[in-house]
Amino acid sequence: MLFHSTLRKELSRSFGATLVVLATIVLTMLLIRSLGMAARGSVASADVLLIIGYSVLGQLPTLLALSLFIAIVSCLSRMYRDSEMVIWFSSGRGLLYFLAPIFRFAWPILVTVTLLSLLVWPWSNQQVQDLRDRYDRRGDLDRVVPGQFQESAGGTRVFFVDKQSVAGMLGKNVFISSSEKSKEAVTSARSGRIEVINDDRFLLLQNGQRLESVPGQPDIRVSEFVDYGTNMSASAQDDQDEVLVRFKSTLTLLRQPTRVHLGELAWRIGLALAAMNFVVIAVAVSSVNPRSGRSTNLAFALFAFIFYYNLLNLGQSWIGAGQISFARYMVTVHLGALLLGLLWLYKRHVNWTLRGALRASFESPVRVGGDRQVGRP
Numbered sequence: 001m002l003f004h005s006t007l008r009k010e011l012s013r014s015f016g017a018t019l020v021v022l023a024t025i026v027l028t029m030l031l032i033r034s035l036g037m038a039a040r041g042s043v044a045s046a047d048v049l050l051i052i053g054y055s056v057l058g059q060l061p062t063l064l065a066l067s068l069f070i071a072i073v074s075c076l077s078r079m080y081r082d083s084e085m086v087i088w089f090s091s092g093r094g095l096l097y098f099l100a101p102i103f104r105f106a107w108p109i110l111v112t113v114t115l116l117s118l119l120v121w122p123w124s125n126q127q128v129q130d131l132r133d134r135y136d137r138r139g140d141l142d143r144v145v146p147g148q149f150q151e152s153a154g155g156t157r158v159f160f161v162d163k164q165s166v167a168g169m170l171g172k173n174v175f176i177s178s179s180e181k182s183k184e185a186v187t188s189a190r191s192g193r194i195e196v197i198n199d200d201r202f203l204l205l206q207n208g209q210r211l212e213s214v215p216g217q218p219d220i221r222v223s224e225f226v227d228y229g230t231n232m233s234a235s236a237q238d239d240q241d242e243v244l245v246r247f248k249s250t251l252t253l254l255r256q257p258t259r260v261h262l263g264e265l266a267w268r269i270g271l272a273l274a275a276m277n278f279v280v281i282a283v284a285v286s287s288v289n290p291r292s293g294r295s296t297n298l299a300f301a302l303f304a305f306i307f308y309y310n311l312l313n314l315g316q317s318w319i320g321a322g323q324i325s326f327a328r329y330m331v332t333v334h335l336g337a338l339l340l341g342l343l344w345l346y347k348r349h350v351n352w353t354l355r356g357a358l359r360a361s362f363e364s365p366v367r368v369g370g371d372r373q374v375g376r377p
Helices: 002-040 045-081 084-090 095-136 250-255 259-285 296-321 326-350 354-362
Strands: 157-164 170-180 183-197 200-213 220-231 366-368 371-373
Touching (some): 045 095, 095 326, 170 200, 250 259, 259 296, 259 326
Antiparallel strands (some): 157 170, 183 200, 200 220
């Protein structure tokens, strides 16, 4: 009981601290990326916090798996360095006995990783994409901010309004640069207003000038106007692009087992299986020599995590391209990783080394002519 409670308490402290540090790093990276998207006009500035929240939910399975892995490695490595392992080993607790309390601590985290990867991951991706699509579907005039150059949804127009009324229907010193049908045009006007005619939104400009040119030709057509109107309604986008596979629910992937769907399904299920295998691998790689550097085995453990995680991404591409089947990949990678981790753990448990095995073979008794001779010590 003392063995289990002591190990679980230390694992809890290490896991919490690691999760806070990793979450802070991920939040900072997502904040920078989201602000960059807002600056480019890909998303609305008001939706930045929502995008960060949904993105964190999508990255949470990987964060939990990595935090659990680092917590186990750092906790057991400290016990090796402080010679606590010697006490537990001398009391009859081998390295294999550490699996039971560690899995008892880790099973809620493993269940959470499974639910997040199968259910929350596609939902969070879909929410982020919906926010971006909603912003892209807005009319070009809704994007205009006084005092700022703003690009239209299709990237064919650039707007600038010096001043704007409270209702947003009237502007002063309007500037529009457009490129459509192999023709470039620059329109400026002292004022402009928005009017709705037959469910279409028109921008009516007063007292302005329009310059038209064709790329590659020196001629420029200049015209002045008192009133000028242009249709600014949002273009119909009823025909949506094919929904990316990472937005689809796990149930949809199971009902439509195409190669691309199976690749995404292998990634989601593989993340849950990898989190379980990481527990076994962490116990196996945590053995450290107290005389060596403290960060050596932790760096090796992180390298093992990165290698395994990249196998998940490669497997998704391989299955989608038809280079390997779903069942063969799952058995080869995840079952192979589990067996390798268990063999490595058993090797640590019995303290088996190649040098020790060779020495034992040379020191074994040898029979010559019926007489028993003992090998040289």
